[in-house]
Amino acid sequence: MTHTKRRGGLIKSATGIPGFDEITGGGLPENRTTLVMGGPGSGKSVFALQSLVEEVRRGEAGVLVSFQESPRQIVENAATFGWDLAELEKDKLVILDARIRPNTFNSIELYLSGMLAGIRVVANEMRAKRIVFDSFDAFLALLGDRTTERHEIARLRDWLLESGLTSVITSQSEVEDMFLTPRQTSMQFMADCVVRLDYRITNHTSSRSLRVLKYRGSGFIENEFPVVIGDKGMELTSTGIVESVRRVHKERVNGGIQKEIEGAQGKFKAQIESLSRKLEIKQAELDFLKTKTSSQARPARQGKQTSTKSTVRNRSGRTVRKSLETTSAALSPQKP
Numbered sequence: 001m002t003h004t005k006r007r008g009g010l011i012k013s014a015t016g017i018p019g020f021d022e023i024t025g026g027g028l029p030e031n032r033t034t035l036v037m038g039g040p041g042s043g044k045s046v047f048a049l050q051s052l053v054e055e056v057r058r059g060e061a062g063v064l065v066s067f068q069e070s071p072r073q074i075v076e077n078a079a080t081f082g083w084d085l086a087e088l089e090k091d092k093l094v095i096l097d098a099r100i101r102p103n104t105f106n107s108i109e110l111y112l113s114g115m116l117a118g119i120r121v122v123a124n125e126m127r128a129k130r131i132v133f134d135s136f137d138a139f140l141a142l143l144g145d146r147t148t149e150r151h152e153i154a155r156l157r158d159w160l161l162e163s164g165l166t167s168v169i170t171s172q173s174e175v176e177d178m179f180l181t182p183r184q185t186s187m188q189f190m191a192d193c194v195v196r197l198d199y200r201i202t203n204h205t206s207s208r209s210l211r212v213l214k215y216r217g218s219g220f221i222e223n224e225f226p227v228v229i230g231d232k233g234m235e236l237t238s239t240g241i242v243e244s245v246r247r248v249h250k251e252r253v254n255g256g257i258q259k260e261i262e263g264a265q266g267k268f269k270a271q272i273e274s275l276s277r278k279l280e281i282k283q284a285e286l287d288f289l290k291t292k293t294s295s296q297a298r299p300a301r302q303g304k305q306t307s308t309k310s311t312v313r314n315r316s317g318r319t320v321r322k323s324l325e326t327t328s329a330a331l332s333p334q335k336p
């Protein structure tokens with residue numbers, strides 16, 4: 001599975017991160033922005049790089065903008081997973097060094113706009129489909145005040161919307177934070193998909209996990225999944241995923257069947273109630289007619305026995321039939 005088209009036109013592209021594409025039903029949203037957030041060492045750069053390498057291997061061109069590590073470090077890190085970036089760089093991948101240097105500080109507010117203009121030229125030339133901004137927060141941290149931060153986040157958002165590129169932005173956040181900082185809130189609003197990575201040490205044992213926090217225009221499995229970073233990159237451990245996907249599927253199916261049963265039960269109940277009401281009315285009428293019949297029959301018994309009996313029987317029969325006909329006509333649907 002590489003590209004999945006969904007109803008409504010949302011296209012997803014596979015990340016090559018085993019398990020992630022299953023829980024998101026296809027991978028990352030194309031032509032949209034994904035924010036990968038997490039604490040130091042949680043695997044943000046690995047996630048971003050792995051999904052970029054997957055895309056480039058499929059033949060699409062991509063750009064990696066690094067605010068933290070040098071291109072050389074990135075190539076070396078990637079080599080430990082068996083990803084030959086030098087080879088990919090020949091025609092499909094460009095790594096841009098966006099680390100802020102001391103002499104940039106006088107013009108920090110112009111830095112991003114200038115850089116984005118340059119990236120646009122490079123991306124157009126390469127016909128790039130994908131872009132990664134690794135550790136965008138390293139840039140934001142130098143801006144000093146929240147208002148400028150918000151403006152720069154908005155600048156990047158507008159640029160990405162205009163470019164139509166599929167983007168991954170990584171940003172640091174604390175592991176245990178219960179409340180989002182204003183920066184994190186702005187970043188999350190800007191993103192269509194938000195992925196949270198955690199790295200914890202509990203009782204001297206380390207554990208990694210991943211959770212999708214939001215995915216505009218798509219469902220996803222909301223659970224937290226254990227993550228392993230091994231010598232082939234990142235993966236979500238499969239047993240957890242298979243169980244979760246099955247459980248969620250089962251819950252949805254069972255929930256649907258339960259609703260159908262409840263709906264049918266409701267309909268039957270209403271029908272039974274309506275029939276019982278009709279039956280009660282008929283019964284009441286029958287009782288009434290019986291009383292009427294016996295009261296009409298009484299004086300006749302005092303006259304000539306044989307003929308009167310027959311007359312009475314005939315009369316009562318006609319009367320009963322007429323009454324029942326009248327009643328059933330009243331109960332049956334009226335023609336306009």
Ligand SMILES: Nc1ncnc2c1ncn2[C@@H]1O[C@H](COP(=O)(O)OP(=O)(O)OP(=O)(O)O)[C@@H](O)[C@H]1O
Pocket residue numbers: 038039040041042043044045046047068080081135172229230231
């Ligand atoms: N080849 C490898 N094999 C196994 N694990 C690796 C390998 N390379 C990196 N890792 C693990 O991945 C972790 C780093 O992941 P990554 O650089 O993606 O984190 P990060 O969230 O980007 O951190 P930071 O916020 O510091 O940039 C390392 O701490 C290491 O545990």
Ligand SMILES: [Mg+2]
Pocket residue numbers: 044045046068134135
């Ligand atoms: Mg990193």
